[in-house]
Amino acid sequence: MRKAVWYIDSVSLSNFAQAHQLDLLLRRYPAGRLCVTAQVVDELLNGIQAGYKALKSILPALERGDIGQIQLSVPEFRRYRDLLSTLGAGEASLIALAEKRRGPW
Numbered sequence: 204m205r206k207a208v209w210y211i212d213s214v215s216l217s218n219f220a221q222a223h224q225l226d227l228l229l230r231r232y233p234a235g236r237l238c239v240t241a242q243v244v245d246e247l248l249n250g251i252q253a254g255y256k257a258l259k260s261i262l263p264a265l266e267r268g269d270i271g272q273i274q275l276s277v278p279e280f281r282r283y284r285d286l287l288s289t290l291g292a293g294e295a296s297l298i299a300l301a302e303k304r305r306g307p308w
Contacts, residue, residue, distance in 0.1 A: 208271070209237050210297045213246035216270075220257045229269050238271040242283075242296040279303045 209232055216239070219228045228237070244265065250258045264270045275283055279299045286295035 206236060208235075208273075210273075210300055211237055211239060211243070211270075212297055213239075213243050213250065213293045216243070216247065216261055217250060217255070217258060220260050221255075223257070223260075225260050225264065229264060234267075234269045235271045237269075238273045239265075240273055240275060240293070240296040240300060242292040244272065246291070246293045273300060275300060276303065 211228075216225075216228075219225045247258050247261055251262075261270070265272065275296060279296075282299035282302060283296050286298055290298065
């Protein structure tokens with residue numbers, strides 16, 4: 204049986220990082236089961252550049268693969284593009300992913 208994959212946005216990751224509780228999240232979702240898109244990573248990197256130092260604690264989890272990175276397919280990207288008129292890039296990418304793959308997020 205295929206294990207569930209959970210999609211998480213930059214706001215949720217940021218909240219755990221700011222509260223110094225990222226480990227709690229990583230223990231709940233073992234390696235590779237918690238995933239982000241490139242758009243979410245970009246939002247996190249923008250936050251780090253803006254001075255939110257706690258977000259740096261997320262980078263090692265991304266590098267180790269504890270938080271997986273998923274690329275959007277062409278149909279997902281089309282849906283993502285449509286959603287950008289009303290949502291931020293991270294949220295739009297995850298909604299497109301969840302809709303097309305019927306996964307939780």
